[in-house]
Amino acid sequence: MNTKGAKPLFRHAEYQAEYPLSKELPYWDFFHDRDPACAVLSDGSLVQGLKLSGLSIETWDTNQINGLASSLKSFLNALPDDADLQFFLDVNSDFSKLVAEHERLRGDDPLSIGS
Numbered sequence: 001m002n003t004k005g006a007k008p009l010f011r012h013a014e015y016q017a018e019y020p021l022s023k024e025l026p027y028w029d030f031f032h033d034r035d036p037a038c039a040v041l042s043d044g045s046l047v048q049g050l051k052l053s054g055l056s057i058e059t060w061d062t063n064q065i066n067g068l069a070s071s072l073k074s075f076l077n078a079l080p081d082d083a084d085l086q087f088f089l090d091v092n093s094d095f096s097k098l099v100a101e102h103e104r105l106r107g108d109d110p111l112s113i114g115s
Contacts, residue, residue: 029040039047057065079085 026041026043027039028042028044031038031040036048036050041047055068057068060068
C-alpha cells in the first residue's frame with residue numbers, strides 16, 4: 001500500500017477541534033416524569049421504549065391463536081403510515097425465577113413431588 005501522498009489524521013478538519021458528544025446524539029430532551037417516559041429527538045419526533053413479555057401459547061387452541069393474530073394485525077394496521085417500530089428480543093435459558101416461583105407455590109405439602 002502506498003501512503004506517500006496521504007495526509008496525517010490530525011490534518012483533517014474533523015480532528016482540528018473537539019466536539020461535545022451531545023452535538024453528535026439525536027436527543028433534544030428527556031421527559032422522565034411521564035408514564036411511560038419519552039425522549040424528544042432533535043427533529044421533533046418522540047421516542048418511547050416499552051418492555052413487553054412474551055405469551056405462552058403452547059396450550060392455546062386454533063381460535064385463540066387466530067384471535068391473537070387478528071388483534072396484532074389490527075394493532076399494526078392502526079399505526080400511522082410513517083410510524084417506526086423496532087423490536088429487540090432477548091432469549092436466554094435462565095429459568096431460575098420461574099423455578100423459584102414454582103417451588104414457592106408448591107409450599108410445604110408433604111404429598112408434593114420432591115419434598
